[in-house]
Amino acid sequence: MSHRRVKKRNVAIGGAAIAALGAAAILLPNANASPDKSSEARTFSSKAAVKLARSLATDLGDSGAGWYYDNGSRKLVMNVTDENSAEDVRAKGAVAKIVKNSMADLKGATKTLSSDASVPGTAWSIDPVTNQVRVTADRTVTGAKWATLTKATDAMDGLVSVKRSKGEFKRFDGEEPAQPGGEGGAAGDAGAGDEAGAGGAGGAGDAGAGGAGGAGDAGAGGAGGAGDAGAGGAGGEGGAGGAGDAGGAGGDDAGGGGEAAGGLDGGDAIFGGGARCSLGFNVTVDGAPGFLTAGHCGNASQTWTSDEAGAQQVGTVQDSKFPENDFALVMYDDANTQAASTVDLQNGSTQDIGRAVEASVGLKVQRSGSTTGLSDGQVTGLNATVNYGNGDIVNGLIQTDVCAEPGDSGGAMFAEDAAVGLTSGGSGDCTQGGETFFQPVTAALEATGAVIGADAGGGGDEGGAGGAGDEGGAGAAGGAGDQGGAGGDAGAGDDGGAADAGAGGDAGAGDAGAGLN
Numbered sequence: 001m002s003h004r005r006v007k008k009r010n011v012a013i014g015g016a017a018i019a020a021l022g023a024a025a026i027l028l029p030n031a032n033a034s035p036d037k038s039s040e041a042r043t044f045s046s047k048a049a050v051k052l053a054r055s056l057a058t059d060l061g062d063s064g065a066g067w068y069y070d071n072g073s074r075k076l077v078m079n080v081t082d083e084n085s086a087e088d089v090r091a092k093g094a095v096a097k098i099v100k101n102s103m104a105d106l107k108g109a110t111k112t113l114s115s116d117a118s119v120p121g122t123a124w125s126i127d128p129v130t131n132q133v134r135v136t137a138d139r140t141v142t143g144a145k146w147a148t149l150t151k152a153t154d155a156m157d158g159l160v161s162v163k164r165s166k167g168e169f170k171r172f173d174g175e176e177p178a179q180p181g182g183e184g185g186a187a188g189d190a191g192a193g194d195e196a197g198a199g200g201a202g203g204a205g206d207a208g209a210g211g212a213g214g215a216g217d218a219g220a221g222g223a224g225g226a227g228d229a230g231a232g233g234a235g236g237e238g239g240a241g242g243a244g245d246a247g248g249a250g251g252d253d254a255g256g257g258g259e260a261a262g263g264l265d266g267g268d269a270i271f272g273g274g275a276r277c278s279l280g281f282n283v284t285v286d287g288a289p290g291f292l293t294a295g296h297c298g299n300a301s302q303t304w305t306s307d308e309a310g311a312q313q314v315g316t317v318q319d320s321k322f323p324e325n326d327f328a329l330v331m332y333d334d335a336n337t338q339a340a341s342t343v344d345l346q347n348g349s350t351q352d353i354g355r356a357v358e359a360s361v362g363l364k365v366q367r368s369g370s371t372t373g374l375s376d377g378q379v380t381g382l383n384a385t386v387n388y389g390n391g392d393i394v395n396g397l398i399q400t401d402v403c404a405e406p407g408d409s410g411g412a413m414f415a416e417d418a419a420v421g422l423t424s425g426g427s428g429d430c431t432q433g434g435e436t437f438f439q440p441v442t443a444a445l446e447a448t449g450a451v452i453g454a455d456a457g458g459g460g461d462e463g464g465a466g467g468a469g470d471e472g473g474a475g476a477a478g479g480a481g482d483q484g485g486a487g488g489d490a491g492a493g494d495d496g497g498a499a500d501a502g503a504g505g506d507a508g509a510g511d512a513g514a515g516l517n
Contacts, residue, residue: 042093043074046415050360052076056092060085065103066128069362070095071378079128099131101159109133109159110385117152119145120389121169123437125381125399128361130161134381136435138165138427140389167427167434169388171296174276174371174407176308263289263332263339264306264314265350266412267368270330271308272301278370278411280422281353281441282339283329283450285318289339290331292444293410294422295321296392298328319448323392326424327444328410341453343412346373353412354453356419356441359398365415367400367438369408369423372430377402379420386437388425397437403430413438419452 044052046069053067053076065079076094080086086096106126110133113124121140124133135153137146141164153160264270268279270293277297283290293304298320306312313333320328332339342350346368359365363379381399388394398421402413413421421438428434445452 040090041075041095044069044076044093045074046071046363049076050357050363052092052094053078053360056089056094059088062102062104065099065101065106065131066126067094067360068128069360071362071364077128079131097131101131105159106131106133107383109156110383112156113152113160114385117149118387118393119149120387121145122149123169123384123386123399123435124160125384125397127161127381132158133160135160135162136165137162138168140168165427165435166432167429169386169425169427170406171294171388171392171425172369172404172406172409172423172436173294173297173300174405174409176271176274176276263337264291265340266291266343266353266414267346267370267374268306268344269370269407270297270304270306270314270410271310272297272304275300276308276370276407277304277409278368278407278423280410280412281343281356281419281452282341283445283448283452285329285331285448285450288331288335289337290315290318290329290450291339292422292441292448292450293328293330294424294439295323295326295328296424297410298322298330304330321447323388323394325396325443325447326394326439327422327447329444329448329450343368343414351414352417353414353419354417356445356452357415358442359420359438359440363415363420365400365402365413365420367402367404367408367411367413367423367436369404369411371405371407372403375403375430380435384437386425394424394437394439396440396443397424398440400436400438401433402436403428403433404436405429 049069053069056078057064057067060078060080063081063085065081067076067078069076077097078089078094079097079099080089081099081102083098086098089096110124110126113133113135117135119137119141121138122135124135127134133156135149137149141149150162153162263282264279266279266281270277270279275297277293277300280292280294283292298317299322302317303313304315304317306314314337315330315332318329318331322328340350341353343353345351351366359379359382361379361382364376365378366374366376368374377400379398379400383395384397384399385393385395386397398413400413404411404423404426408423409425411423412419413423419441421441422444424437424439426434426436428436441452444450
């Protein structure tokens with residue numbers, strides 16, 4: 001398969017500004033705030049802060065007005081509406097900030113905006129740092145549209161703030177290039193002969209898919225894998241389908257267990273219906289492998305491939321929701337696909353994903369996409385609504401300062417080993433920056449019944465062992481797990497079978513291949 005990636009420099013904008021704003025909110029109490037006691041508060045890791053915040057929010061009930069994590073001070077800030085609640089917050093080690101607007105007030109403002117200011121090119125989210133609903137209008141909001149928006153927001157003075165964006169809100173799906181293929185396509189070097197056999201032809205794309213080794217004294221070589229990390233057996237002393245001494249997997253990373261069986265990583269390119277999007281996270285549904293991506297991508301095509309030419313079909317859409325929400329569930333066509341719960345870090349390595357979490361303002365996140373590679377930033381707003389125009393209004397999104405561009409749609413947003421969101425759209429790019437909105441992964445998992453992380457992986461921890469036959473007969477493919485792929489440490493069979501390195505993951509599958517020896 002061929003992955004077309006245009007990698008750009010990572011851009012993380014606005015993090016310092018948000019941290020500074022959060023610090024100002026703590027250190028500069030307004031007329032409604034209690035005397036500042038932030039210096040007495042404890043410091044927390046982000047994970048510990050989220051756990052405490054959720055517990056406190058439940059205890060505070062209607063007296064709570066949101067919360068955020070200040071990355072600079074490593075303190076948890078809880079908004080409350082009265083002094084008694086503030087004392088309860090301080091007793092647990094968090095910073096208490098008495099604010100004017102309750103959560104009911106803020107949610108009421110978002111409902112008013114939805115009914116009175118549903119203007120294409122606008123977005124809004126609840127911002128606990130400012131204790132307001134932050135409205136953003138892109139450059140298309142002018143004339144009558146601007147008048148409609150400001151009429152609604154002026155009536156909610158103190159509840160709502162408005163800012164302009166230099167960009168234009170749009171979904172981040174990209175068009176599929178007219179001419180697929182990259183730098184590959186060369187024919188195999190080896191000609192026909194007794195020992196080497198006929199060379200295979202190079203395939204399309206950057207790495208090129210091609211079979212290695214043809215018929216000869218030692219038998220037919222297996223087919224070369226396609227794409228950056230596709231696995232394929234080499235000819236030589238092995239039998240048909242068996243791997244040669246030097247290994248099987250080709251590509252950047254010597255193959256991954258999931259890739260060998262057709263699986264992809266989060267952030268990898270997927271193609272369908274003339275569109276290019278990015279895979280979000282691999283999942284399972286009742287034990288069957290699949291992946292999540294953006295709903296507007298799922299609406300564009302029923303089937304998705306891993307190459308621009310459309311030759312490597314990987315999955316079929318089972319469920320797609322857009323607008324209102326923005327997620328799609330695509331099931332791998334091959335039920336035996338070993339799709340690892342990993343995200344492509346776009347530098348030859350991957351990040352394991354073991355769980356899914358809800359976003360929180362101040363949470364540091366990263367995003368992987370097939371156009372811009374890896375970018376980072378932080379969450380700036382929750383329960384966001386964005387109006388992309390043409391009736392495409394999506395609710396309940398996560399707002400961030402992480403950049404993205406067309407083709408990144410559906411890509412993974414994550415915080416260390418936790419899945420957080422699926423790229424939806426926004427404004428700007430990774431040169432000038434902008435705002436990007438994400439579909440919460442937790443909502444997509446709940447709606448589809450999918451499972452992510454440790455419970456979603458197939459195969460054993462080290463992968464199944466590849467079988468081998470006598471005199472290099474065709475061996476059975478090894479099952480791929482967290483580390484494994486086909487092939488054991490030592491090939492079995494008289495002369496061939498599985499190779500030393502195999503076609504699997506980091507360590508190959510099994511300690512020894514099964515066979516006569």
